[in-house]
Amino acid sequence: MNCKVLLCMVALLCASAWGAEQKFVFLVTGDGIRWQEVFTGADEQLSLATNKPSSGIESADTFRKNYWDESPKVRREKVMPFFWNTLSKHGAIYGNRALGSKVGIQNPHKFSYPGYAEILNGQAVEAVTSNSAEWSPRETVLEFIRRELRLKETDVAVFGSWKIFNWISMSKDGAVFCNAGYERMPAGLLTPQAKLWDEVQFSMLSPWDTVRHDAPTLNLALEFVKKEKPRVLYLALGETDDWAHNRRYDRTVQTLAYFDQALEQLWDLIQNTRPYRNNSILIVTTDHGRGRTNKDWTDHGKNVPGAEELWLGVFGAGVAPQGEMKSGDYTLSNVAATMLEYLGLNARKFNPNAAPAIPLGREGR
Numbered sequence: 001m002n003c004k005v006l007l008c009m010v011a012l013l014c015a016s017a018w019g020a021e022q023k024f025v026f027l028v029t030g031d032g033i034r035w036q037e038v039f040t041g042a043d044e045q046l047s048l049a050t051n052k053p054s055s056g057i058e059s060a061d062t063f064r065k066n067y068w069d070e071s072p073k074v075r076r077e078k079v080m081p082f083f084w085n086t087l088s089k090h091g092a093i094y095g096n097r098a099l100g101s102k103v104g105i106q107n108p109h110k111f112s113y114p115g116y117a118e119i120l121n122g123q124a125v126e127a128v129t130s131n132s133a134e135w136s137p138r139e140t141v142l143e144f145i146r147r148e149l150r151l152k153e154t155d156v157a158v159f160g161s162w163k164i165f166n167w168i169s170m171s172k173d174g175a176v177f178c179n180a181g182y183e184r185m186p187a188g189l190l191t192p193q194a195k196l197w198d199e200v201q202f203s204m205l206s207p208w209d210t211v212r213h214d215a216p217t218l219n220l221a222l223e224f225v226k227k228e229k230p231r232v233l234y235l236a237l238g239e240t241d242d243w244a245h246n247r248r249y250d251r252t253v254q255t256l257a258y259f260d261q262a263l264e265q266l267w268d269l270i271q272n273t274r275p276y277r278n279n280s281i282l283i284v285t286t287d288h289g290r291g292r293t294n295k296d297w298t299d300h301g302k303n304v305p306g307a308e309e310l311w312l313g314v315f316g317a318g319v320a321p322q323g324e325m326k327s328g329d330y331t332l333s334n335v336a337a338t339m340l341e342y343l344g345l346n347a348r349k350f351n352p353n354a355a356p357a358i359p360l361g362r363e364g365r
Contacts, residue, residue: 024280025145025339026266026316027234029119030259031112031162032241032300033286035103035311037256038083039096039324041075042067045294046249054294055249063250079257082264083313091282091319092328094358095311099326103310105288106333106355110300110307112241115287115332116168122336122347122354133164136171141336143175144350145232145343153177154189157230159221161238163210169234179220180236182212194223206239207246214239214255218262225269229276232339237262244290247298270316281316281342281360283335312358314338320362334358 036043045051047068049060057063069075077084095103107114107124113132117125120140127137139147146156156176158169163181170176179185185198201216214237221235237259243251263284270276291299292306300307312330333355337347341357348354 022231022275022279023343024230024270024276025232025342026270026280026282027119027232027335027339028263028266028282028284029116029234029236030240030256030284030286031236031238032244032288032290033256033259033311034290034297034306035095035097035309036292037076037079037253038311039076039098040072041069041077041079042253043249043297046297051294054247054297056247057250059250063253067253079253080260082260082267087263087267087282087284087313087315088323089321091313091315092322092325092358093311093313094325094328094330095309096324096326097309099324101325101327102329103285103312104308104329104331105310106331108302110288110302110304112162112287113164113168116165116236118332119285119287119335120169121333122351123333131164133167135167135173136169138351139171140169140176141339141350142232142234143170145340145345146176148345148349149231149343151231154224154228155230156232157221157224157228158234158236159217159224160234160236161211161214161217162236165236177230179224180217181210185220185224189224189227191223191227194220194227197223206242208242211238211242214258214262218265222265222269225266226273229273231343235262235266244298249297267315278317281314281319281339283312283314283338285312285332285335286310287332314358314360318342319360322362330358331355 046055047064067078094101107118114128117128142156154177158165158178160180165180166178169178197216197219201212204213206213239255240252243255270280288300289307289309291297291304296304337354337357340347
């Protein structure tokens with residue numbers, strides 16, 4: 001056999017083996033998104049014009065035209081068409097309590113930092129009891145992945161609308177790449193499109209000092225993925241929570257619809273980018289729920305019933321296409337091990353107390 005041909009064959013075999021070993025994880029959270037809107041769409045009572053004091057909807061007629069239908073399935077597809085018509089066919093969605101599927105939390109606090117800490121640590125983190133700008137008290141799953149796989153900083157990246165993700169995502173500065181809140185990107189990581197969004201974030205200010213609009217967060221993340229091809233990306237969007245706190249149900253649902261658009265753009269990028277296609281998993285969830293009633297839907301916390309009720313979806317290569325589940329009982333603590341097992345890493349080495357991974361194969365519906 002010709003020596004050059006032999007060398008080419010060896011190179012191709014090595015490349016093939018390398019490609020087969022490469023797995024990628026995309027984690028997306030939408031802050032404070034209730035399971036009720038995910039599974040049944042716009043709330044009937046909050047959609048009524050007579051309930052404006054509870055909903056804060058500026059134009060009930062316009063809102064109902066865009067999002068209302070007598071059928072809960074039609075309503076949810078009006079709010080999240082991509083999630084239900086496309087993404088659901090590529091994985092499993094948990095948390096519809098009306099069908100017997102549950103997603104909850106281990107932490108008792110029912111607000112943001114403790115919820116995100118639970119996601120990134122595989123268990124409730126007792127030391128996290130506030131939303132203060134403090135480093136994670138232990139190494140997060142993001143840091144562990146980078147260390148175990150010997151990756152460079154930009155191979156594990158976080159993009160968040162909320163400033164506090166600069167601390168939530170790591171136990172020390174620079175452990176993973178993070179861009180969160182009103183923060184400029186390093187010049188060397190900017191594409192021409194990202195440069196525009198890097199500027200726009202400071203001219204399209206949100207009503208909140210520590211939370212930028214989700215659009216800059218999403219688009220900076222998408223451009224980063226195109227340029228840097230990270231092994232792990234965590235995209236943390238936030239406006240759904242902030243508009244709810246402001247008692248604007250119309251804006252809350254509209255930003256949930258934007259969250260759906262964000263999932264579509266990210267999914268399309270994954271499916272059309274080498275080496276992501278057929279080698280990636282997408283995990284989608286939230287950090288906490290909200291109250292169940294017209295009065296407390298805006299709120300969450302340890303004294304708000306329903307704020308412990310969440311939802312979660314797992315999609316992508318190697319995930320059985322089961323759609324909406326009628327069984328399963330998981331918490332945010334299951335996410336870290338799911339990420340690690342998909343990447344071929346030992347979850348017990350990361351955290352002996354971490355909750356087990358969510359099964360990616362077919363299970364009882």
